[in-house]
Amino acid sequence: MIPYGRQDISQDDIDAVVEVLQSDWLTQGPNIPAFEQALCDYSGAKFAVAVNSATSALHIACLALGVAPGDRVWTSPITFVASANCALYCGATVDFVDVDPSTGNMSSEALRIKLIQAKSQGALPKVVIPVHLCGHSCDMAAIFELGKEYGFKIIEDASHGIGGSYQGHKLGSCGYSDITVFSFHPVKIITSAEGGMALTRSRLLADKLALFRSHGIRRDPDTMLRPNEGDWYYEQHELGFNYRMTDLHAALGLSQLNRLDHFVAERNRLAAIYDSYCSDLPVTPVDPLTGSQSARHLYMIRLHQSERRREIFDILRAKGIQVHVHYFPVHLQPYYLGRGFKEGDFVSAEAFYQQILTLPLYPTLASSDQQRVINELAACLA
């Protein structure tokens, strides 16, 4: 079986985790701030808050930006459900912005049109969550300009994107957003087993993110609202959660970070090989935006014979090639249909979904295995 993605764990990674197990700190030890600082240094953000998943990071990012009942949050329909669910956790309503038909990323033009309409109805969003599908950056400068014009905040869901860049700046630098979220699930670019991170340039937002991560509790005596009762005393100021990352997970993530650039380079090398073979096949690769460097979480193609997608998928799976489809549009999930969405709401996303196929891509994908994927795909399409 050739999987569509897989983690790469080195002896250094194992040693880093074992070292924590033998230390005094299993959770919230020294590896948490070290991992956070390393990601700030890497990406160019000022602050980073490590949590137990990207889903948690998206939730507290919405809370830190003040998302509450009565607010609207917009995201892409071509994403993992977590990008939309985070708004519902806050009691807000979710809507979607249709995608660019060739990239599957949120279309800044569709966003502009939807904003004009929303403004006339007094129904503008509080937060927009663009998702960097495959690790390919969205057109962030355009989305940022619209944010200034229409007054919404921006959370980048860069769960696929760590290690990539846009206009020469690493994703996570937050040059065009308030908060950027990374995922360290094992299928993603680097892993901490489960884990996520929220990055920002704002000290105020970082403080709120940290507060929501751990029960809304403050321990710093300078921040107390009541007289200090003694050294045991702490105060709860918000309704927060236990979204803390453990030191074991942080040690793994920090160790993996050492090989991030290598992973991204290998993913891009393999993607270029796919690109060269795909040019002879009736498929169109989903390409990164020009001027951006993709982390290449997924290698996705659009089939010209989209009516045969199911058949081609089944044939390749039967041959032990774990192709995949990312993603079934979120608004068509039964849960979201139950909230009033319906087929035809986002036509570009629905058309994109019908055409796409994700091919196996991970840093240790052997040349012979990649060649087999290409040969079997070509045979299907012949």
Ligand SMILES: *Cc1c(COP(=O)(O)O)cnc(C)c1O
């Ligand atoms: C994986 C993923 C998430 C959720 O990440 P977890 O760390 O598993 O919570 C959110 N958004 C997107 C686009 C993802 O791919």
